[in-house]
Amino acid sequence: MTQPVLSAKNLTKRYGKVTALDQCDFELYPGEILAVIGDNGAGKSTLIKALSGAVPPDEGEVFVEGKQVNFTSPNDGRMAGIETVYQTLAMSPALSITDNMFMGREIRKKGFMGKYLRQLDRKAMEDFARQKLSDLGLMTIQNITQPVETLSGGQRQGVAVARAAAFGSKVIILDEPTAALGVKESRRVLELIQDVKKRGIPIILISHNMPHVFELADRVHIHRLGRRLCVIDPKKYSMSDAVAFMTGAKEPDEVEAA
Amino acid sequence: MSHDDAYEDIVKTRREESFAAFDSRRKGLLHRVHDVLHGNPALVPLIVLLASIVVFGLLLGSRFFSPFALTLILQQVQIVGIVAAAQSLIILTAGIDLSVGAITVISSVVMGQFAFRYGIPPFIAVICGLAFGTLCGALNGLLVSKMKLPPFIVTLGTWQVILASNYLYSRNETIRSQDIEASAPLLQFMGRRFEVAGAVFTLGVVFMILLMLVLAWALKNTAWGRHVYAVGDDAEAAALSGVNVHRTLMSVYMLSGLICGFAGWALIGRLGAVSPTSAYEANIESITAVVIGGISLFGGRGSILGALFGALIVGVFSLGLRLLGADAQWTYFFIGVLIIVAVAVDQWIRKVSA
Numbered sequence: 034m035t036q037p038v039l040s041a042k043n044l045t046k047r048y049g050k051v052t053a054l055d056q057c058d059f060e061l062y063p064g065e066i067l068a069v070i071g072d073n074g075a076g077k078s079t080l081i082k083a084l085s086g087a088v089p090p091d092e093g094e095v096f097v098e099g100k101q102v103n104f105t106s107p108n109d110g111r112m113a114g115i116e117t118v119y120q121t122l123a124m125s126p127a128l129s130i131t132d133n134m135f136m137g138r139e140i141r142k143k144g145f146m147g148k149y150l151r152q153l154d155r156k157a158m159e160d161f162a163r164q165k166l167s168d169l170g171l172m173t174i175q176n177i178t179q180p181v182e183t184l185s186g187g188q189r190q191g192v193a194v195a196r197a198a199a200f201g202s203k204v205i206i207l208d209e210p211t212a213a214l215g216v217k218e219s220r221r222v223l224e225l226i227q228d229v230k231k232r233g234i235p236i237i238l239i240s241h242n243m244p245h246v247f248e249l250a251d252r253v254h255i256h257r258l259g260r261r262l263c264v265i266d267p268k269k270y271s272m273s274d275a276v277a278f279m280t281g282a283k284e285p286d287e288v289e290a291a
Numbered sequence: 292m293s294h295d296d297a298y299e300d301i302v303k304t305r306r307e308e309s310f311a312a313f314d315s316r317r318k319g320l321l322h323r324v325h326d327v328l329h330g331n332p333a334l335v336p337l338i339v340l341l342a343s344i345v346v347f348g349l350l351l352g353s354r355f356f357s358p359f360a361l362t363l364i365l366q367q368v369q370i371v372g373i374v375a376a377a378q379s380l381i382i383l384t385a386g387i388d389l390s391v392g393a394i395t396v397i398s399s400v401v402m403g404q405f406a407f408r409y410g411i412p413p414f415i416a417v418i419c420g421l422a423f424g425t426l427c428g429a430l431n432g433l434l435v436s437k438m439k440l441p442p443f444i445v446t447l448g449t450w451q452v453i454l455a456s457n458y459l460y461s462r463n464e465t466i467r468s469q470d471i472e473a474s475a476p477l478l479q480f481m482g483r484r485f486e487v488a489g490a491v492f493t494l495g496v497v498f499m500i501l502l503m504l505v506l507a508w509a510l511k512n513t514a515w516g517r518h519v520y521a522v523g524d525d526a527e528a529a530a531l532s533g534v535n536v537h538r539t540l541m542s543v544y545m546l547s548g549l550i551c552g553f554a555g556w557a558l559i560g561r562l563g564a565v566s567p568t569s570a571y572e573a574n575i576e577s578i579t580a581v582v583i584g585g586i587s588l589f590g591g592r593g594s595i596l597g598a599l600f601g602a603l604i605v606g607v608f609s610l611g612l613r614l615l616g617a618d619a620q621w622t623y624f625f626i627g628v629l630i631i632v633a634v635a636v637d638q639w640i641r642k643v644s645a
Contacts, residue, residue, distance in 0.1 A: 087531060108533045123531035125524040127591045132517050137533025139514040151513045180329070 036099050038063050038235050039084060039115065039204050044093035046079050053079040054090065055259035061204060066226070066236045068246040068267075071256030071279050077239050078120075080256065081206050084237075085117045086110030097203065108137065116201030118193045120209040126182035131155070131162045133181055134196045165199040166192070169225055187218030191225060198229045205229060206237045211245055223249060243272040255279050328640050332585045332593045335636055336600035339583075339629070343604060347611035354614055358490035365496045368606035370395070370561060371576045372499040373554040375584070375598040376506055377547035378577040383510075384523040384543050385590025386435060386442035390427065391551050392573035393453035398424040398555030400457055403466045403565030406475045413477035421552035427453055428548015429541065436540040454571060461567040468563030482560025495557035502550065503599045510595060519543060523590030579626060580605060583633045587641070604629065 037060040046054040053076045061067050071077045082088035084095060086104025094101050097113050104110050110117070124133045135158050141147035142154040159177050166177075171191045181189060190210055197205045207226065211219040219242075226249060230236055240246050246253060247267045255262045255278045262278055263285040277283035328334055348356035355361075374391050381388040402420035405411045411419070427449065434445040471478050481495040510516035518539045521529035530536045558570050577598075584601030586593030608629075609622045 107531055111533055117531075119531055121528065121531075123528040125521040125528055125532075125591065127524045128517065128520055132521075133532070136517065136521055136529065139517065141514070151515070153512055153514060153517075155512075183329075 035062055037061055037096070038098060039237075040096045041084060042094050042096075044080070044083050044090045044095070046076075046083055046088060046090045052259055054083060054093075056093070057256075057260045059084065059254070059261065061235050061237055064230070064233055064235055065251040066230055066238055066249050067252050067254055068238045068240060068250035069254045069256055070240065070243075070246055070275060075256045075279070076259040077256050078208065079259075081117065081208060081237065081239060084110070085115050085206055087117070111138075111200065114201060114203030115206065116197035116204070117206040118190075118197045118208060118210060120212060122189055122193045124181050124189065124193060127180055129178045129180055130166075130184075130192055131159050131177050133192065134158075134162045134165070134199065138200070161199070162195075165195050169195050169198060169228055171195060171225075185218070186213050187215070187221060190214060190218070190222050194222065194225050194229065198232070198234070201234060203234070204237065205234055206239075208239045209241065210238070211240065211242055219245070243275065246275075247272055255285075257281065325640070328636075332640065333597035333600060336584045336597045336604060336633075340600045340604050340607065343607045343611070347607060347614075351611065351614050355611060358488060360610065360614075362490040362492060362496070364603065364606040364610050365499075366491070366493055366561070367610065368602045369493065369495040369499045370554055370558055370570060371573060371580055371605070372599055372602040373495075373502060373557055374551060374570075374573045374577040375580040375602050376499075376502050376595060377550040377554070378574075378581050379584070379586055379593070379595045379598040380506070380519065380543045380547050380550075381442065382523075382578075382581050382586055382588060383519050383590060383593065383595075384540060385526070386540075386543075387446065387578065387588070388431065388442065388544075388547060389446040389574045390431060390450040390453055391547070391554075391577055392571050392575075393450050393457065394424050394427045394548055394551035395554040395558060395570050395573055396567060397427070397453050397457040397460075398552040399558045399565055399569075400461045400555075400567050402478055402556065402559065403471070404461060406478060407466055407470070413475040416475070417477060417556060420555055421549060424552025424555060425545050425549040428544045428546070428551070431548070432541040432544025435544065436537045450574065457567050461565075463567060465567070466565040471559070471564065478556070478559045478565070479563060480560060481557040482563065493560065495560050498553065498557060499599075502553070503596060507595050515539070515542065520591050523592075525591070576605070577602075579630060583626075583629050585633060585637060587637050588634075592637075592641070601633075 039061040041057065041059040044054050044057045044059070045052070057076070057080060059080065069077050069080065079088060083090040085107060086109045087107045089105050095104065096102065102113055107117070125136065140154045140157050142152045146152040147154065163177050169191070181192065184192065194207070194210065210222050210226070214222060223245060226236060226238065238246065238249060250267050253265050253267050253275060255265065255275065257279055265275065265285070274283065278285050374395055377391055378388055398420040401423045402416050405416035405419050406413050431445055431449055434440050435442050481498060482493055484491055484493045510519060518529065518534045521532070521534055522536050522539050526536050559565055562569060580601035581598045582588065582601070583604055584593065584597030584599070586597055605626055608625050612622050613619070
């Protein structure tokens with residue numbers, strides 16, 4: 034079997050008395066869209082935060098392409114090529130599209146101004162941002178310097194996905210990308226996700242929207258009570274089966290249980 | 292619910308391509324004014340400043356509209372202006388600093404007492420004063436960033452602590468201007484004046500303007516500046532996008548402490564003497580300048596040049612009204628009105644859907 038791009042063993046994370054992750058395993062294979070579903074409070078968000086470095090796990094190991102890594106901040110994850118689009122999008126509304134895309138990894142000018150006065154190379158950043166947005170077909174944007182707060186929900190999501198796609202070389206994690214969007218905007222974002230997949234970057238998709246999950250995912254990781262209950266093939270199971278598994282109404286067959 | 296129940300099919304095939312069209316449809320005048328103000332938050336205070344200069348100039352003629360009177364305003368606002376630069380940085384990170392005035396005074400007292408009580412060379416004494424200001428800022432920064440206490444409470448506390456330490460340490464003694472002039476003239480360095488065609492400048496004024504320009508440049512053109520705005524806008528989002536929030540906050544609080552140290556040095560230049568009872572109201576005055584300057588108290592929005600304009604507006608009003616022979620209370624009256632108007636304008640600008 035091929036080596037997973039991103040995997041984890043026995044991840045555990047406790048918040049006081051609450052165990053959010055209970056010896057959870059995880060695998061993501063090259064080129065796939067893996068959906069992670071689970072009821073509220075099952076620990077999905079904690080799982081992806083542990084994988085991306087935003088929340089260091091108490092126990093367990095994370096591997097990137099088979100090599101063990103030890104992320105202590107979101108920046109560590111980003112350095113390893115793992116980009117996350119958070120449900121809140123993690124953008125500064127008052128700052129421009131470019132500023133947001135490059136937040137935390139700004140490009141400095143070459144020569145004296147950049148080296149000693151640390152001046153940013155605004156033009157290079159704007160060109161890059163424009164390029165990345167048009168790669169994803171988001172380019173009817175004329176004003177790359179407009180503040181993010183002037184964009185619609187779908188546009189913001191588009192910018193966030195473009196940011197992740199621009200820098201995420203190994204894995205892109207999307208947390209509820211369609212939860213706050215209307216039907217049409219969701220559709221556009223789903224197409225975006227497929228565009229990103231076509232570039233060969235594997236995607237972890239967290240979603241509550243079963244039709245979206247079953248439309249996009251190659252495999253579905255069902256999370257329950259802080260651990261992986263099973264991984265199912267969306268072509269072999271129905272949405273109601275998935276919902277039954279994740280709510281505990283039905284137990285998965287032993288064969289499928291991971 | 293079966294897999295075939297594809298209720299969203301309709302939008303897959305039939306939809307208008309309006310999703311990511313960042314079109315700029317034709318906008319009304321008000322809308323365009325709103326857009327311009329949104330992009331240039333220092334524009335409102337600049338217009339108010341110029342308008343008030345014109346109005347007082349028309350009312351008072353050459354008594355007000357002369358190089359001498361206009362540069363007198365600069366000299367009168369230099370301390371508040373420098374402190375307002377420090378205050379702006381803090382407020383941009385969605386904080387507030389009530390201790391800036393106290394840090395300013397204690398820095399000047401440290402400079403004076405180090406030079407006179409311990410006989411340390413004035414140059415070293417000044418550096419010690421600046422370092423002490425930075426240290427006070429670092430204390431605020433640690434309490435805000437590491438202990439996660441609200442900035443208002445932290446600086447309400449350090450304001451009292453620093454001001455009391457200032458009185459205790461200085462034994463409430465003033466160091467006289469003649470003594471400083473005789474043995475440590477470097478302490479009065481910021482008070483040196485020079486004339487250009489009737490306009491009188493001091494080094495403190497030059498420092499204030501240069502400081503504002505340098506900070507405005509750095510906030511706009513460096514990663515640090517962008518991080519300051521991002522932290523003030525939404526600290527959590529900034530952290531998730533890879534900004535080191537703790538380091539950014541510490542740098543801001545320490546830098547503002549250092550700037551207050553410079554304000555303390557300028558204070559000696561302005562007064563000639565070192566007085567532990569001066570500049571203690573600089574905290575409220577600097578917040579006033581920042582608010583009138585259009586910097587949002589909620590953080591992340593505004594331009595530091597606005598704070599300079601804000602300080603100058605206060606200066607123009609107080610000199611203008613004094614020359615008109617009005618009761619000094621009218622100054623406070625109008626400043627109060629301006630504060631409320633400024634916050635109302637800020638709220639309007641924040642409404643992006645206008």
